[in-house]
Amino acid sequence: VSSADWGVSYSHSYVCVLKDSSVIMSCTYTYPTGYQIIKVYWTKDDKRGEEPPDLSQGLEYSQRLQYLGDKQQNCTIRLNHVTQKDEHMYYFRFITDKPDGKWIGTPGVSLTVT
Template identity: 25%
Template sequence: MAVWDKNSLWGLLFLLAGAVGQTVIYPFTSTCAVRGSTVTLPCTFTPLKSFKVNQTEVPLKIVRVLWCQNHRYCYTNTPSVYDSNSANINPRYQYLGDMKTNCTLQIRDVQQGDNATFRFRMEADHREGHFTNKTGVTVRVDDGSKMRIISSSDDETLSRGETVTLLCASGCTFHQLEVTWFKDNHALSDTGPSLHLSPLTAEDSGSYTCALKANMETVSEPYSLQVEAGNLDELTVIRLVLFSAHTLLIVTVASIIIKRTCCLQHRSRSAAES
């Protein structure tokens, strides 16, 4: 049985504390993204706060963060998609994190070359604080996926006054999506993944399609929406009756005034002639 001296025991405890206290966590280790879309890789990290040198606690500070592609350790000299110490970064890769706990990376306008495993690395002002989670997040790029339209209603034929939401979706899971919506082949102003139509009118009837804004090859199959006249509700009927009655009253009063005016003018002429 090995005999541990005091210094060896402290060293073992330090290693265990470092292994527990220093972490990088990816909520998911794989995802899928359509070419041209935006994908976000959530990430949180816990840096080592300090380490011991001859029983003296030495504080650590994170001075550099990196994201690399297809490298197991993401060392300093490894080509990185993001490096906090470099100004020469591809603008498609946006670091949404900080130097404390958040290490989230966002990839915009996903390309086929992003079909890879991405790993995060933190570096402190001493090598004892350097750490890489070798698990990483694997991104699978779907190059030929078509979008599809999902309706909040099971019926393609709806009544006037109802509400429906159309969702532009894909077989892939991604976090942010800018799409172009079309109605009867004419582009609409909406760019979000959902199109909310309320209250429905006859003008909403038509053929709807959607596609990723950055990749029009992903245009969906058409979705046909028909809006019928439907039954008038009680309030609408009351309003129509009141409007008709009001209009009839105005016409009647106007007719009486015109008739009396004509009679007075006729009497005036007769009196003048006699």
């Protein structure tokens, strides 16, 4: 399987949003035929070697983060009630049913709040 078969493509690599508003971060992802998607999520952590945490599971995001995508190709999210603390790089991560079938989309999306 070549790495050309794998990828995450973000509509914008930089997003600026007003405090207290909502932001949509759009993206699409690709993976080889024959692989099945088991888990999809966004994270602020692109550390190699360990499984990065799922943002939607964290207390500060669970009520505000909506995954608008699917388990095929769309990985768009909406973040509501944005605050200064949300200024970060965000990355999309997906995991398939094969041992070698994990991918994180780096570089991610840089969010700025004004």
